Amino acid sequence: MNVRYIVASLLTATLVLVLSKAAIPQGFAGLGSTADGFAIPHPGGRLEFPADHGPHPDFRIEWWYVTANLRAEDGTALGVQWTLFRSALAPKTKSGWSDPQIWIGHAAITTKEKHVVAERLARGGVGQAGVGAEPFFAWIDDWEMKGLSNSGADQLDKVSLHATGKDFSYTLELSANGPLVLQGDQGYSVKSAAGQASYYYSQPFYEVSGSVDIDAKTVRVRGKAWLDREWSSQPLAKDQIGWEWFSLHLNSGEKVMAFRLSDARSGYTSANWISQQGKPTPLPAGSLEIIPVRIARVGDKDIPVAWRIRIPARGFDVTTRPLNDQAWMATTTPYWEGPVTFEGSAEGQGYLEMTGY
Numbered sequence: 001m002n003v004r005y006i007v008a009s010l011l012t013a014t015l016v017l018v019l020s021k022a023a024i025p026q027g028f029a030g031l032g033s034t035a036d037g038f039a040i041p042h043p044g045g046r047l048e049f050p051a052d053h054g055p056h057p058d059f060r061i062e063w064w065y066v067t068a069n070l071r072a073e074d075g076t077a078l079g080v081q082w083t084l085f086r087s088a089l090a091p092k093t094k095s096g097w098s099d100p101q102i103w104i105g106h107a108a109i110t111t112k113e114k115h116v117v118a119e120r121l122a123r124g125g126v127g128q129a130g131v132g133a134e135p136f137f138a139w140i141d142d143w144e145m146k147g148l149s150n151s152g153a154d155q156l157d158k159v160s161l162h163a164t165g166k167d168f169s170y171t172l173e174l175s176a177n178g179p180l181v182l183q184g185d186q187g188y189s190v191k192s193a194a195g196q197a198s199y200y201y202s203q204p205f206y207e208v209s210g211s212v213d214i215d216a217k218t219v220r221v222r223g224k225a226w227l228d229r230e231w232s233s234q235p236l237a238k239d240q241i242g243w244e245w246f247s248l249h250l251n252s253g254e255k256v257m258a259f260r261l262s263d264a265r266s267g268y269t270s271a272n273w274i275s276q277q278g279k280p281t282p283l284p285a286g287s288l289e290i291i292p293v294r295i296a297r298v299g300d301k302d303i304p305v306a307w308r309i310r311i312p313a314r315g316f317d318v319t320t321r322p323l324n325d326q327a328w329m330a331t332t333t334p335y336w337e338g339p340v341t342f343e344g345s346a347e348g349q350g351y352l353e354m355t356g357y
Contacts, residue, residue, distance in 0.1 A: 054133030079339030099125025118165025178205030242356015
């Protein structure tokens, strides 16, 4: 058997063991675990670029997360996801196989008819996966997100994106026509009433062009993409079992980030209204309402795939509709993720992620 597949199998077994022990009593996928010697976010911290485009090994978990709403030349809608997760078994980095960093990659393409998914697993310290801040380069095996900007410019202003899976691949170029956006309080994003938090920023202004290979056909595509960057050591409270997270591109050019983190009693909500020019207006906890309006059978689960989103202070009241009900990420830690459209007081498109189902 190929050594890579042996290593991947061992990593999968290790991850399943770690996550299964943590998931039930300590929030979704163990994200409510105690920090255990890792760094924790603090209010008033200042994000610095390009350094914060790179990894933060003092923190337990972080991700580089891209979702794209695309259209083929014939008008067919589709969505693309590219994600690199870093999860640490212990703080800091070490050389070789003693490095405690674990890397996980997720890639997906969603059309109206199908949802295809691939997952990659790697151990840090051996060159199989990693991230560099300047020049920006994130990779796991042959998947990559690569900065194309000149030295001194924002390293995420222009990037290329590539991933492959069984019977699919994509190569995209993303160019930002707006600034990076700090979420929460200048990048300090609170996730619970108890004060759990992360550092969190986004690039929601990408214009996309490129090609997607699926069903043995190469399709030229164009559209919009959204990058989320987030890192923490305990982003959830122990009783928070999952979340619904929305990234919305309004036809007006404005953007909305909104999420609800669910617990046994109710949920913690947060939202950020982003102007056409990229000015964020964080909305206070409790100003967002997220209400399920349609349940679909997804595998052996009942999943709420359409939602009503209300922000009364902004007169915002829309209903989202998925491109494909069956956008289930059957990965080591499974979740639902797919493109949506919405209509009501505003119209547009975006992405929905749901965990804990």
